[in-house]
Every structure is written in structure tokens, then in C-alpha cells.
Amino acid sequence: MYTDGTSSAIITSMNKIMTVCPYCGCGCGLYLHVKNGQITGTSPSRTHPVNRGSLCVKGWNAHEFATHPDRLKYPLIRERKGLRRATWDEALNLVAARLGEIRTKHGPDSIGILSSAKCTNEENYLMMKFARAVLGTNNIDHCARLCHSSTVGGLAAAFGSGAMTNSISEIAEASVLFVIGSNTTEQHPMIGMHMLEAVDRGATLIVADPRRTQIAEFAHIHLRHRSGTDVALLMGIMNVIVSEGLVDADFVRRRTENFDLFEEELKRYPPATVEGITGVKANDIRRVARIYAMEKRSMIFYAMGITQHITGVDNVRACANLVMLSGHIGLPMSGINPLRGQNNVQGACDMGALPNVYSGYQKVTNPGARRKFERAWRKKLPVSPGLTIMEMMEAARVGNLKAMYVMGENPLMSDPDLHHVRESMEGLEFLIVQDIFPNETSEFADVVLPAASFAEKDGTFTNTERRIQLLGRAAGQIGESMPDGEIICALAEKMGYGMSYRGAYEVMEEIAFLTPSYGGVLHHRLSDGFGLQWPCPDINHPGTPYLHRKNFAKGLGTFITVEFLPPDELPDEAYPFLLTTGRLSFHYHTGTMCRRTAVLEREEPECLVEINPADAERLGIRKRTRVRVSSRRGSIEPKALVTGRTPEGTVFIPFHFMEAAANILTNPATDPGAKIPEYKVCAVKIEKSEP
Amino acid sequence: MKNEWILEKNHLSYWLRQLRKAGDLIGPLRDKGRDIVFRSVDQIHEVVLDSPASLPSPKEFLLPQYDPMLRLKVTSDGVNLPSKPQPVSPNVHMKESYGKTGVLDLMDKKKRVIFGVRSCDISAIRLLDRFYLEGYRDPYYEQRRKNTLFISIVCNNPDPTCFCIGLGTGPYLEKGFDIQLTDLGNRYFVQTASAEGIKTVKGISFLFSRPRKTDYDDQYEVFLSATARFQKRISLESPRRMILAGRLKDDFWQKVARRCFECGGCVYDCHRQDIS
Numbered sequence: 001m002y003t004d005g006t007s008s009a010i011i012t013s014m015n016k017i018m019t020v021c022p023y024c025g026c027g028c029g030l031y032l033h034v035k036n037g038q039i040t041g042t043s044p045s046r047t048h049p050v051n052r053g054s055l056c057v058k059g060w061n062a063h064e065f066a067t068h069p070d071r072l073k074y075p076l077i078r079e080r081k082g083l084r085r086a087t088w089d090e091a092l093n094l095v096a097a098r099l100g101e102i103r104t105k106h107g108p109d110s111i112g113i114l115s116s117a118k119c120t121n122e123e124n125y126l127m128m129k130f131a132r133a134v135l136g137t138n139n140i141d142h143c144a145r146l147c148h149s150s151t152v153g154g155l156a157a158a159f160g161s162g163a164m165t166n167s168i169s170e171i172a173e174a175s176v177l178f179v180i181g182s183n184t185t186e187q188h189p190m191i192g193m194h195m196l197e198a199v200d201r202g203a204t205l206i207v208a209d210p211r212r213t214q215i216a217e218f219a220h221i222h223l224r225h226r227s228g229t230d231v232a233l234l235m236g237i238m239n240v241i242v243s244e245g246l247v248d249a250d251f252v253r254r255r256t257e258n259f260d261l262f263e264e265e266l267k268r269y270p271p272a273t274v275e276g277i278t279g280v281k282a283n284d285i286r287r288v289a290r291i292y293a294m295e296k297r298s299m300i301f302y303a304m305g306i307t308q309h310i311t312g313v314d315n316v317r318a319c320a321n322l323v324m325l326s327g328h329i330g331l332p333m334s335g336i337n338p339l340r341g342q343n344n345v346q347g348a349c350d351m352g353a354l355p356n357v358y359s360g361y362q363k364v365t366n367p368g369a370r371r372k373f374e375r376a377w378r379k380k381l382p383v384s385p386g387l388t389i390m391e392m393m394e395a396a397r398v399g400n401l402k403a404m405y406v407m408g409e410n411p412l413m414s415d416p417d418l419h420h421v422r423e424s425m426e427g428l429e430f431l432i433v434q435d436i437f438p439n440e441t442s443e444f445a446d447v448v449l450p451a452a453s454f455a456e457k458d459g460t461f462t463n464t465e466r467r468i469q470l471l472g473r474a475a476g477q478i479g480e481s482m483p484d485g486e487i488i489c490a491l492a493e494k495m496g497y498g499m500s501y502r503g504a505y506e507v508m509e510e511i512a513f514l515t516p517s518y519g520g521v522l523h524h525r526l527s528d529g530f531g532l533q534w535p536c537p538d539i540n541h542p543g544t545p546y547l548h549r550k551n552f553a554k555g556l557g558t559f560i561t562v563e564f565l566p567p568d569e570l571p572d573e574a575y576p577f578l579l580t581t582g583r584l585s586f587h588y589h590t591g592t593m594c595r596r597t598a599v600l601e602r603e604e605p606e607c608l609v610e611i612n613p614a615d616a617e618r619l620g621i622r623k624r625t626r627v628r629v630s631s632r633r634g635s636i637e638p639k640a641l642v643t644g645r646t647p648e649g650t651v652f653i654p655f656h657f658m659e660a661a662a663n664i665l666t667n668p669a670t671d672p673g674a675k676i677p678e679y680k681v682c683a684v685k686i687e688k689s690e691p
Numbered sequence: 692m693k694n695e696w697i698l699e700k701n702h703l704s705y706w707l708r709q710l711r712k713a714g715d716l717i718g719p720l721r722d723k724g725r726d727i728v729f730r731s732v733d734q735i736h737e738v739v740l741d742s743p744a745s746l747p748s749p750k751e752f753l754l755p756q757y758d759p760m761l762r763l764k765v766t767s768d769g770v771n772l773p774s775k776p777q778p779v780s781p782n783v784h785m786k787e788s789y790g791k792t793g794v795l796d797l798m799d800k801k802k803r804v805i806f807g808v809r810s811c812d813i814s815a816i817r818l819l820d821r822f823y824l825e826g827y828r829d830p831y832y833e834q835r836r837k838n839t840l841f842i843s844i845v846c847n848n849p850d851p852t853c854f855c856i857g858l859g860t861g862p863y864l865e866k867g868f869d870i871q872l873t874d875l876g877n878r879y880f881v882q883t884a885s886a887e888g889i890k891t892v893k894g895i896s897f898l899f900s901r902p903r904k905t906d907y908d909d910q911y912e913v914f915l916s917a918t919a920r921f922q923k924r925i926s927l928e929s930p931r932r933m934i935l936a937g938r939l940k941d942d943f944w945q946k947v948a949r950r951c952f953e954c955g956g957c958v959y960d961c962h963r964q965d966i967s
Contacts, residue, residue, distance in 0.1 A: 014715065014717060014730050014731045014752075015730050015731060016722070016728045016729075016730045018722050018723070018725060018726075029725070029726075031722075031726075031728060033751065033755075033756070035755075040755060040756060040757040041751060041755060041756030041757055041959075042756065043728075043747055043751070043959070044956070045725065045726050046726045046727070046747065047725055047726050048725070048726075054954065054956060055954060055956060056952055056954045057952075057953055057954045057955050059954070060954055060955050060956055060959060061955075063756075063757075064757075185952060189952045189954065192952070193952070196950065214949075217949055218949075527723060528723050528725075529723075529725060530725065585952070585953065586953075599955065603953070
């Protein structure tokens, strides 16, 4: 007998599985350490183009939540006394029967689906197929609605494609970085790292943010405009570029259209006027315009500070106009870069988990595209676009939406005006929640389906720079939980629609076949190296590091005229403070993962409202005083953090904490086009809380 | 007699295979054309011998990120013995039990051989030893340290970012290592410094021959060429003096601190332990 038996050595030995971080859109490569079948640690990839051997604190602790005892281990069904354990067969039969019933009785559009930016591309594709082919509704949306729907709409209209135009590895070589509405070093730490490297190499960093964020500390120029005045600020900058003759006239003539109309509109925003609106000195506006336009290799970065406004789409369009005006696009190190928040929010959008498009942004209203999908799926598909998240919540509240299927999302923490969302959830006849942890939303669920975390499944994530990367399965299933994709397929089978695949790779083959920009993306091409960046139209295509080379995706770039509109709800006498919300570096979104991670919870265990020292003194608030923050929609009681980071008259609350949920306060007013709610501005009042 | 030998490169895989019989063999392996990572070696021929100098720190094998120490059996009437112990942790084996105390010791007692680390790693581990084995002795660290044998390879080709020569932590060590290999082309110049290292080589002495004069000449030449290839020369002495003389202003430290992303990576990669 041979005793060297490597197989037994493997069981007790130490392995490291390459995978992709499950937190933000950076898409860092990391290794999960596996010992005896259990995940025990994380380490960064040294040669990965995004993180190059570093990770942020969330990444370093990405392994911990996957094995947390709170993980959902078996399906649950609601009975009078609460949720009880059920078998998969029982739960799926119930879901299939109830969804079928509701569809017959009220029509397919009485069902809404929330897909997940935390799930893989393959799973999002299956979910959108499930909604459209199995249920027959276009009511599918996901959290991109709440973060970058303005980007998808705004950039698509201007260029024909709504994604980061450049690659993360180009950042360090840039000469001007204009960061507007992004706290990059805290929210996308590895992208922030590249930015600081660029600054070390002599690049000029311009930050526009009302708060003095960490990245603003490194800025050569920090523009502290008033929240919600981004359009005016950008128009002011462009006004200077035009009036001082810094326009790249050749670029505008050859590659864009509609400039003349736009130029007319620009005349209304001279720096002096803009100073009045934004509070930024006219001279600073001139300086920024000159630096940005005159230097080549200028990159714009933006995030939620631009998109989460009722003028979100206009903000994005204004950024797009700025890059076209100065010709800073279509080359390496020059472009416009929306930083996507979730690990796979880019992918979930690409996969068509949106009410108006199929995968690859093929419109459901386009008969050609619809016919293609109908032939592939052998099913008649619905014609008109479906409901967005905010519309679904409203429809549920008034009783038009009867059932919801929520995969890997937590609308009862993430959506604005939570009291209303709660009413909507209560108004539903049937709610299915599919998640890895019990959360605020699953408390209302009729059926809870346990899903697998990123460490227990195969598939791909697409990061903010359009890089499609393969996950590595590091551990076996927890309890009876199943990967989301397998649950969707099993449910589809129960509802009489055959959906069987040999694995995630076969789903990707179907995606590649139906999606032009993913045409050459197949799992075997992703397993070596660090994935591919779309557009990757065919099997030999090496991927695209930067977009809009020689031509825009839609041909000519379009200048779209935008107009400054004030935010929906501004401070007044009753509610004198402007509330802006956001994230902290230690926490992530609704906290289901990070708040189950010991290190992260230790660093930032409670919700703190940031308030300027001048305001605090006036109200008699000191460090860690408990205060009551109220808006017209509700109130919460966080403790105060007195800091000059936040300007006078403004307060900042992170939205991670369920015990002081900032979204109880936020305003559900939305952008008319993208339906993105205005998380960044609402009016609140602050009082000392009763002791 | 000096503890120096010659190992033909042809015999390396045989040697590693023999070492693996005594415990887990961990070495630098290339992950599908991407990074080099340290992990258990499945196929000996996959061990990367010409890896770049900067590799992930092997600290995780001495101070892992996740390290269960013990498990208590507690029931309503206090600490009780279980009828059948349930293995839950990676370190628990079926035959172990809670014993009379109701405490299950989860100390990692696995034997490991870590092949392919660098001189700087060995120097760093010696610092860890001072930290964990002098004064208060950390039993968990001590146990792992005792059961781990390091085989380090001298860097003939330091990376452009390497600076060990300025700190005296490489590229070639005089003492402190278990077994140190110097690549001489077709053979390795093998040195042993610790008792464990000597025992390991002597246990399979037929693989090794005694070095001859030409081997010493070649070894010295390699050493000279390696030291000449360093692009960075760092001296810690002058910053040390600057700090001690108070010539660094507070805003310097603030500038340093501002760059910190608070990732905690230094805790995992460097020499400090954190219990939470």
C-alpha cells in the first residue's frame, strides 16, 4: 500500500482559494484560507490589478460573516406563531402555488421582484429570466435604482453606455483627478489608494464635496458646495471653460452633437451667479476649470453625491458634458468614472435586472431584442417596462402589487422613508425573502429561503471597472442553504418552466449568446489571470480597458442641456438642518454582513450623527450627547459626533444602523427619469434627547 | 564539523516528499498564472523555486487570523461532560474529548514544514520569538513554533523594492534559521543552524554530500552578486537619530497617520496579535 496518499493530506491541510471580495465595487482579488473545510482567514492578492497586495478593513475580514452562527440554515414558512422550519420541497411548493395563484388572479404584473447586486451575474440573469419568462412580468429591479440608476440613464443618453470609462490601474498615471460626490478613500479604499499614488506622483487632486472627507484632506482644491447644487457647480466650471476658450473645439466638432443649444444654456451660469447658488468662490471655480480643461489625462470620478438627488440624471449629464467639452474621453487616463457601490451592481445592471432592459441593456420595448429573447427562452415576453423599486413600494402600499420576491436585499433598511416601506410590506399578500441572514425585511416574509454566501458558490462578479471575475468556491453549504441560482431554477421547475443547467458556466454560455457585450465571456477564459473587462464581443477578444475609443458607443456623444433645480426638501424654520446620509469605512450598507463581523463592529459599534461644532454649541450638544433627529417622516435618536468635517447647517448620518436607521428620515422624492430617491438632502431638526 | 551540505537539485523533490511524511508541507505555489501563495503542497513539482523575493508573509502559520483556543462544555448544571464530543473546529480531532474538566483544548499541534520562505521572513519570525517567547511565553505560539520547520532560500535576485541588506536581515543569514538553501545552479548549498534542522538533514543524510572547495567558491560568488543587485539602500540609523533627537515635528506623524486607511492589514501581516 502507498502511504503518501496526497488525498488525506489535502483534507487536513491548508488551502487558499482565489475569489473576489463581496463588499464594494472595487472588486479586489483575495484569497480565502481554508483549513479542514472551514474558512479561517483572508489575504490579499499581490498581483491583482485593483488591490495589488492591499485590502481595506472589510476585505481583511470578509471571511468572518460567511460562517456566522446567524446564517439561515433551512427554509422557513410563516405560520400563526411565527416562522417555522420547513423542507425545501414544502417551501418551494408553497411559493410556486402562491405565486401561480396570484398571477392567475391578479395578472403577472401584480408580482414584483427585487434581484440582488450581491449575487452573481449568472444568478441575476436567472432571476431576470424567472421574472420575464416564468412569471411574465418586467417588474424586476435591484438596488442600482438607489445608487447609480442616474448613471445608467444619464451616461447611456450621452454616450450610449453607462459604466466607468477607464480602468482602475490607469488612475495612478493620471495628471488631474476631479472627484465629485465621492468619499473615495473610505468607500472605495483601493481606488482611493490608486488616487493617492497619483497624487504622490504629482497629479492634482480636486475634490468637490460639502463634507471635509478623508480624500478632501489630500485635495489641492476642495470645493465645499452646498448639497444638491452640483449641476450649478458643474455648469459654472463649464461656463469658464467656454468663456476662456479652453474648449477642445476639434473634439466637440468631430465627435459630439447638440453643442450649440447647450452653449446657450451655459451662458446663464457665470461664476458669480454660481457662487451665489453653491457657496463656492468664483475664483475657485475658475481655477478648477482651468486645471481640469488645460491638463490632459484628466479623470472625473463620482459616486452617490452626484446620483442620489432628484436631479441625479442631470448631475450625471453635466459631468458627461464636462468631459466632452474638454475632450477628456476615449483615451487612457481620461474619462468619466462612476464608482459603483456594490460588488456586483455593475453586473446586475449588465444582466438586465432592471425593469426596462434585458441583459446588455437591450430594451424590452425593442421588438428585435424581445424576439431574440422570446426565441431563446421559448416564451412570450411582456412588452411594456415594469415597475422600479420605488414604484413597487408605492404599488404595494395601495394594493396593486400583491406579492414580492426579494433576493439578497433589505428594503426595510435601504429604502427611503422606512415607515412607508413598512406599510408597503404589510400590504403585500405574499412576500418571499431569499437571503443569507435574517434581516429587517425577512421579519415580514411569508417564506424565507436560505441562500449561499459568496464563499459557497460559483459564478462571476463584475466590478466597477467592468471587470468580470470568477469566484472560487471555498466551502461547502451551510445547513440546507443553496446557491441563489439553484433556488431560482428549482422554483422555475416547480412552476412548470424547465430551467436546468449543469453549472454556472452553462448559464454564462447562455448570457454570452444573448448579450453582445458579454459575447466572449466564458468561465474557462476567466479562470486564468484576473478576468475580462467588457465589452468583450467574441471569444478571441482580450477585453476593453477603456471605453469610447475613436467613437462613442452610440456614435456621436450628445450634449444634453441641463438646468439647475434646488433639492426637493430644503431646510426651513421648522426643520432647519440639511441631512445628508452616507457610509462609513467600517460598515457596509444595511449591516447584515459587517455588523456580524467582530472587528468592524468593535471599531464603529453605534450610530453617530456628525454635527458642526458651531451648531453643536448653539444647541448645547456635546460629544456623545444623545440627540433626537426628526424629519417630517419620523425621528431617530443617535449620539452626536461634533466635528468640523460637516459644514455648518448640515448633519451627516450613516445609514447602516438599524437601531437608528437614517432612512426613517430620508425623503422619498425621486428623480423623474431614473426614479432614484434623494438620499443626500432632506430637512431635519435636532434636539437634545430626554435623559 | 560545520553543518553544511550539498543537495543535488535532482534530489530536491524526493527530499520534500520525505519531509511531507512527517507533517504538512507548505510551499510557494502559483495560483493559475496569478499570485504566488503559500499553501499545502499537493504536487511537489508545482512548488515555485524561482519565485520573486517578496512573498506573502508566512506569519499566518504561526499566528492565524482565526485561532480557536478552547471549547467549554456548559449545561444548565454547570460544566458537564458530553456523551460524544463533536468535532467542530479545524483543530479538533475525533479522538479528543472534553476530559474531566469540561474543557476541550483546541491547541494546534500539527507538524508543518514550510519550504521556500526568505531570509527576511526568518528574521521577522525571530522578532516574533522575542515577543512571544521571552518574558511571558505564549503557549499557542510556542506550540506552533516548535512544530514548524522553516526551510529558507537565499535571494539571488532581490526585487527592486527589497531592502533587507540595509537592515541586516538578508539576503543571507549567518544564524537563526532552521535550514538555509543557496541556489548554486544545479545544486543547493545547504546550511543548518537549529537542532531541528540538523536532525532533519541527518535523518536522511544519504541525500546530502559534503561541500568541496569549489562549492564554497560558488556560494561566495552568489552571495556577492546578490548583494550587488539591491536597488534600495536603507539605513535605519539616521531616522532613529532624528526621532530620538526630536527633530521630527508632530505634523510629520499626522501626515503619516492621514494616509492610514485603518485596514488592519499590518496586524495580520506584521508582528502583533489581536484578540477579539
